[in-house]
Amino acid sequence: MEVVICKDYDELSQKAAQSVVNVLNAKPNAVLGLATGSSPVGLYKDLVRRHKEAQLDFSQVTTFNLDEYVGLPQTHEQSYHYFMHENLFQYVNIPKANIHIPSGTTSNYRAFCEWYEQRIKDCGGIDVQILGIGSDGHIAFNEPTSSLASRTRLKTLARPTIEDNARFFDSIDDVPIYAITMGVGTILESRKLVLVANGENKADAVAEMIEGPVTSMITASALQMHPRAKVFIDEAAASKLKMRDYYDWVQAKGPGAPQT
Ligand code: GLP
Numbered sequence: 001m002e003v004v005i006c007k008d009y010d011e012l013s014q015k016a017a018q019s020v021v022n023v024l025n026a027k028p029n030a031v032l033g034l035a036t037g038s039s040p041v042g043l044y045k046d047l048v049r050r051h052k053e054a055q056l057d058f059s060q061v062t063t064f065n066l067d068e069y070v071g072l073p074q075t076h077e078q079s080y081h082y083f084m085h086e087n088l089f090q091y092v093n094i095p096k097a098n099i100h101i102p103s104g105t106t107s108n109y110r111a112f113c114e115w116y117e118q119r120i121k122d123c124g125g126i127d128v129q130i131l132g133i134g135s136d137g138h139i140a141f142n143e144p145t146s147s148l149a150s151r152t153r154l155k156t157l158a159r160p161t162i163e164d165n166a167r168f169f170d171s172i173d174d175v176p177i178y179a180i181t182m183g184v185g186t187i188l189e190s191r192k193l194v195l196v197a198n199g200e201n202k203a204d205a206v207a208e209m210i211e212g213p214v215t216s217m218i219t220a221s222a223l224q225m226h227p228r229a230k231v232f233i234d235e236a237a238a239s240k241l242k243m244r245d246y247y248d249w250v251q252a253k254g255p256g257a258p259q260t
Contacts, residue, residue: 003247013042016232029060033129065101066140067181129190137205137218141181150183193229207240
């Protein structure tokens with residue numbers, strides 16, 4: 001895992017965006033895995049800026065989102081469909097037919113989940129998956145004790161997740177209890193992972209993810225098993241890391257020996 005500690009949220013957003021752009025530059029028809037939540041908002045802003053100012057082209061891009069609340073219509077302001085439209089899709093030129101977000105309103109979840117997994121495969125797999133992390137260490141909606149081999153499916157949200165997300169709803173009772181989410185196994189099959197995290201309330205989860213054991217109690221720790229995982233964090237989110245000096249040293253010296 002490559003750990004990039006940034007001075008603030010702007011810097012981590014820009015560096016994470018650059019990591020995604022590198023994939024797009026090498027492969028203009030890349031398949032992007034997208035995340036929601038407040039953490040990747042800055043990354044999306046930077047992609048939008050590059051689209052407007054530097055003609056970053058999304059016309060051949062395909063996207064797959066990680067997850068969606070069960071029961072919220074696409075027009076609901078807290079649905080992840082709405083979030084993606086508000087923060088990215090309305091500003092860039094991704095063809096509508098190439099956008100995939102799990103359905104929170106399908107009448108047959110089992111069939112939908114199978115279709116979603118197959119559709120990712122049919123599109124050639126995800127080239128780069130953007131991720132945030134929950135304060136309980138989850139990725140997407142893979143709550144603690146989710147199988148590290150899990151695939152797209154329904155999950156019951158954990159109480160801390162419902163409490164964290166209550167700030168976006170009128171009352172905690174309005175927060176959906178179920179979600180449809182890519183599994184940890186699905187996420188690990190992406191060719192590259194880019195995780196962003198900021199703020200002190202993520203410091204424990206970030207430390208467990210990077211330096212703790214691989215465990216289904218912290219599903220983000222599964223990133224340790226991925227050959228190309230990059231984590232972009234700010235000072236506050238990095239504050240509980242034991243190997244901090246090493247991560248800074250690696251960034252100063254370069255993450256590997258010069259290639260010949
Ligand atoms: C939700 C999402 C996750 C996200 C997490 C953290 O649980 N399903 O994908 O990483 O929230 O959100 P935030 O970035 O707002 O802290």
